[in-house]
Amino acid sequence: MEHNPRLNDKQLSAAISPKQLLIAVALVAVAAAILGLSQLLIGPNTATSGYLTLLFLLSVVRAGSWRTRLFSVMWSLTVAALGFAVGGFGLWATLAALVLVSIVQAFVTIGEASFLTRSPVNLLAFASLSQSGAELWQAMLGSAIGAAVIVAFAALTKSRKQPDAADVPLSDRISYAAVTAIGSFLIVYLAELLDFPYREWTLLSFSVILAVSADQQSQRGWSRILGSVAGVALALMVSLLPAPIPLVLAAIFIVLCVAYINAGNYALFVLFLTPAILLTTASEHSAFALGLYRLESVVFATVIALVGSLAVACLRRPAVDR
Numbered sequence: 001m002e003h004n005p006r007l008n009d010k011q012l013s014a015a016i017s018p019k020q021l022l023i024a025v026a027l028v029a030v031a032a033a034i035l036g037l038s039q040l041l042i043g044p045n046t047a048t049s050g051y052l053t054l055l056f057l058l059s060v061v062r063a064g065s066w067r068t069r070l071f072s073v074m075w076s077l078t079v080a081a082l083g084f085a086v087g088g089f090g091l092w093a094t095l096a097a098l099v100l101v102s103i104v105q106a107f108v109t110i111g112e113a114s115f116l117t118r119s120p121v122n123l124l125a126f127a128s129l130s131q132s133g134a135e136l137w138q139a140m141l142g143s144a145i146g147a148a149v150i151v152a153f154a155a156l157t158k159s160r161k162q163p164d165a166a167d168v169p170l171s172d173r174i175s176y177a178a179v180t181a182i183g184s185f186l187i188v189y190l191a192e193l194l195d196f197p198y199r200e201w202t203l204l205s206f207s208v209i210l211a212v213s214a215d216q217q218s219q220r221g222w223s224r225i226l227g228s229v230a231g232v233a234l235a236l237m238v239s240l241l242p243a244p245i246p247l248v249l250a251a252i253f254i255v256l257c258v259a260y261i262n263a264g265n266y267a268l269f270v271l272f273l274t275p276a277i278l279l280t281t282a283s284e285h286s287a288f289a290l291g292l293y294r295l296e297s298v299v300f301a302t303v304i305a306l307v308g309s310l311a312v313a314c315l316r317r318p319a320v321d322r
Helices: 018-041 044-056 058-062 066-087 091-108 111-115 119-131 136-156 170-194 199-209 214-239 245-263 266-280 287-316
Strands: none
Touching: 018 044, 018 136, 018 245, 044 058, 044 066, 044 119, 044 136, 058 066, 058 136, 058 245, 066 091, 066 119, 066 136, 091 119, 091 170, 119 136, 119 170, 119 199, 170 199, 170 287, 199 214, 199 287, 214 245, 214 266, 214 287, 245 266, 266 287
């Protein structure tokens, strides 16, 4: 099932237009200013919620209709509220909600809204937020702030009508729902069992690999792995530089991430995404250990995604071909 046709895994050109770069700089600057003020005036939980929702809705900037944009905002707020609600009830309630969102996502994200594939990631993130002592109003206010930033930029950005995915066969949607639900369950459950601290990283990689059609998933998985390896190496080199150079470069990497995702260049998006994440992640782990965690999460996510898709392909293969 094609969930994000705009990201081209095979696109190698690093070319980017001045307009795309300017939009990326403006979006990052405005978002940083608003989220910074939110943290200062309201608190870190609101700022975190805004950041999560902003990432979730980033692709909405290029949506071609206001109906799509408003639906995407409502879906993001629903996922946030559900995740926050179940987080206080423990692991099994969170896993049940994760499966539910994974299934529903396959049937509500159609047409231009098909890029909303990180719903399980946001649900898990808001469940974790509720366990950290945050209040519901803080989470929802932050989500509304993040959504407002995206909607404002969408109004100022020239949209492009995307292909309609409404004619995707029901069997494909059921297959996608099953793989996403089972894979998400396994990732979170095993992360809990093995005490792996970055389950959101794994779940995100899993979600974006499944975001393309089955014949492109292997290519995307390799793009994710190779881009992450290069990104970890870049992050390690940058981390050796004196402050504040690593943070300045991290900001540049974030801008390039936004620019390349809007340009549809997935390979370069991943390349700059990894050091941007590693250089801005607060952790007691060393840069080297953090890089290893990143690579472990990407490899494991790729294996789960490809095995799940292969299992579906085998089950759907006609008996005469077996």
